[in-house]
Amino acid sequence: MSATNNFSETCRIGKGGYGTVYKAVLLICDGNNASPIDEVNKEELPNRHINTVAIKRIFDRVDNQGEHGFLSEIEMLSKCKHQNVVSLFGLCYEENEMVLIYEYVSNGSLEDYLGDNDKPVNLNWAQCMQISLDIAHRIKYLHTSTKDKPTIIHRDIKSANILLDNNWVAKIGDFGFSKLNNTNQQSRTLVTSTIAGTSLYLDPEYSSTGKLNKKSDVYSFGVVLFEIMCGTLKEMVDPNIIEADENNFMLYGGLNQDSLDTYSRIAYQCLEETQAKRPTMEVVIEELEKAILSQKNSKDNLHISLGDIKLATENFSDDKCIKKGRYWKQYDGEIPRADTSANHEHTSTVIVKRFDSMSEEGPQRFLTEIKVLVEFKHKNIVSLVGYCAEMGERIIVYEHALNGRLNKYVQDASLTWMQRINICIDVARGLAFLQRGGVTGEDDQGMIHGDIKSGSILLDAEWNAKISNLELASSKWKPEKWKHDGDDYGSLGFLDPTREDYITQESDMYSLGVLLLEMFSGRFAWELEPLSFYKDKYGRCDPTDLINQVAFDGIKEQISANSCEKLFGVALYCGAYKGNRAVIEKLEEALQAHIGSNRVKITRT
Template identity: 40%
Template sequence: MEIPLTDILSNTNNFAKTHLIRSGANGELYKAELDHFDSKKFLSFEKKNEGELPKKRSIVAIKRILNKEGEKRFHAEIEMLSNCKHPNIVSLLGFCEEDGHMILVYEHASNGSLDDYLGSTCNLTNLTWVQRIKICIDVARGLNYLHQKVDVELRMILFYIKSGNILLGENWEAKIAGFGLSKIHPEDQQLNALYTKEIAGIHVYLENETNIYSFGVVLFEVLSGRLANDPIYTIENSQGIGPIARRRFNEATVKDMIDPRLMEEIHGNFTTLNRGTNEDSMDAFLKIAYQCLTETPTHRLTPEVIVRKLEEALYIQENIKDHLKFSFEDIKEARPTTGEVLLQLKQALESQEDYEIWEPRLPNDYKEIIEMSNSREIYLTEKKKALYDILSNGILLQEGKTLLTLCDNGERNEMISAKTFSYINPSLHRWCSIPESRFQVVAEMLDILNLKIKINTRMQFLSPNVIYGVYLVFKFCDPRKISSKPLFSEVIELLPQQVFRINCKIENQMLSRDIEYVCYLVFKISKKCHGLHCPVKVRDLLHWSDEEAEILYFRTPRPWNLHDTNQAPKQRADGWMEVKAWKLNLNHEFKDDHFHVNLRLISYEGTMSGLIVCGLEFRPM
């Protein structure tokens, strides 16, 4: 991901003003066409042109940091965005840290940022209500990803939601930016982040609920078409739009804040939403925005709920386009709401589909099948589509000893429980429950070399004139836990050498045939060792033409150096480290009743001095 400084200087004409988008006290933002790493394509680490990564050329945004105070946040943003991959999170395409320069390269947002369209009289673009909801949904999805998918440590570092950090792509898709570094603003422009905290000179959010409050502020900015620190709000309350919106919602005057471009004047003193905006959709949006601003943080909505509710508001808007409501209370009370009409239409459609579409897809004897289940009273009250889904997912019959499943083509599959088997020696098995099984109990065999099982059953639910296969469904027990006791009495510590070779053989009774194994190198690093940071290539010398080399690390690399094909070390319970070195299948691999291992490890840079090797461990995949 590191981009040479010469490439950046060449494509920006040495940071010429013709490429400058904006500048501020912290740095400058440029636009240029640049070659950069293409993260969407994947190539294996070792190809004929070794070390050559896939690239593409496109228009990018180049942020140049000009003050030393930004160095810590510069590295924080690289680490943050290297771990965040989501369509609604701005992508970091590369960085440069040469000759004192600190430069970040992002995907370019051709439509600027959201704050460019709020409170601007010179911007002729008027975002429609549908566009505004979709932008908010995109931001909510990105926020939900950050809260659910990213480690807590990363979520606590340097990100906050405000309209200036919401970028808009070519198709008006929204992406969250502003990780680790504040957006570059003109020196005479005041930040509209009135709802952020400042710690050590860096704006941060410490809790999820604070991000939700900030997102609620953005929702009201989108609704009103004004920035949070617009003078119309700061004159009334120095904290801006947040507390004002909350108070007006409680006073039922919040609709006075709606963007005039979403309204139209009728009958002199009465105002109503224009024909492009649905009032029920607007009401749903207002309720969501208010619930994000509640004074008690724990009462605020979660990002997941916000996404779902905003999607509902969009659904209402897009499906009731021609619906127009006046603000007369008597008319409003005399007719059902759009939501009620929509619900009634949906119920009528579902009822019609239930009998015309789903009932013919059920088997003719479905009632007799339901009667054999333990929950027949519940099943017989279900709609036909629900019954079809139940049968498709499988229904337990005959006191939970038979699982019947209906296939898409109408054919049936039947699974019988191990409870119906006959066991010649009952002491060789025991009953246990596992969450993966639909049956209440399964049989754990204590001696797989002496099963002695008889199966005598009658398949009464299968489809006639169909050829069936019979399968035994099983799984291996959980792998053994790693002991905390020392493994071996002696280990080896490598002297300075770039190549380390492992040549050994394993007796055939130690491993099982036809099972794919993973080979782990168990090791430690000497306390005196300060190297072993570079990747190490592992080559199977017995299968040189069939297998590609593995790439492993003895120390955990930085996130941007770790690819899917590379292996990182992991800590074991016994105090040692382990790293995946090889995988193998023992089918037809034994020679002279032994399995032969011949591996060669080559250090890319430096030696492997200080590596303490305990041995190899083979575990089934």
């Protein structure tokens, strides 16, 4: 009474036809006696542990079913001690009250996550298959007799009685209708005079004849399988949950058709009208394992589990965080990956980008970026390793960039003039690929990056440049308002001052021009004047004077007049909104001019 505040509505977490369930905190000792924590001195009770518990207060019904269920649960759970069956901590049977005290299972029931609900997370297909397999193993455990436990027929398998712990592992609860079968007669059929269970899940043969056996639980489980399948598919295609596009199925668990077919086939078999035609739980488990294997072997499956990502990032530790944006954080980590050629698993170093799923912008930016990464694959665009769309999380996993972001090297003299030109060529090539619509080259499929800057350029171990941060990308025929709104985003200085309201492909070209000027001057974008200023002041300047007045001191001696003139000219060319093909050609000319000038120096020596 004390722990539940006199069975207060504020403590209530569930209610059914046979009782009400409350959440409370108790001290549980090794002997399972329980007390509210405010009534004992914890220091005097070394064998007691604070537990959050579920307290089920059973109704005293006229038909005595409440008392029968109370006694049945005590009998079943005292014989059935297993990590994946809800534990019974204790009971109270006094003053006409019948109360059971269970372990509290933190993520509620499976029913909470299927169909229409207000849960902040949605279960994806891969998770639901694993939960289905968990349940099947638990039912098999109940159906198998051992020296310590007889065969148990649950009689009320349903999604409301499947509980999910903090690791999303399924546990079976509510044994009020359960029946024991003699240990040496576990295959026999019981004949019951009272039909018990939940109507929608009820075995039709048992309902009509009173004949009860393990196949009755199989039928109920078949209904659960269909609830899971239909509920998950609804989450993947419901336009009220996520903007509909062709990637919905991929983004919500990498749905594989073979996997779905295998899963639905065994679900149908569980729902056979007669008990004799239904499969055993051993067969069900085998088929569910095949469905999961098909999912894992799918070539299109890029989904990475949240558990693996948490391990890789030490649960998103600040020590692993390498960069922050307005709507995301990035982490270093190592993800286990299957090596099919060598038939073993290895780890890959990756970048993990975790979007703020609580904001309106975060999930939309996740969808935008992953869609572009799937469609636009190029050596100068960062590669997608995988993604995670579990438990409300929206996470993208990229290939690792050993040398980090380009903005680290703007004022670093160790990044040579030749490396800077090559990096600029890489960026121009990646941007051209986006703008021309990828491999198809269809104009109407071209993209605007929307955030070209040195901080968006990753450098691999060989100093190859990779364009990243594609969360603001959009089709060129659909210009969007500029979404950056602060210095902390690192984009000021790259924005074309003549296009403050909308971005276009020309806006990306302007930003590329600023990036080229950063590489040449060794000054960050926010320290630079607009490109028009450099055109007016230095447009007709002698290359030697340009090097002396504008070039980065750390690399001045490496810059030839010819390569300086060409690269600086390209930067101004970008500011005039010219085409990207000419930009690549002119940058390559700047590289050749630098190589040629070095050859001359070597010859003279």
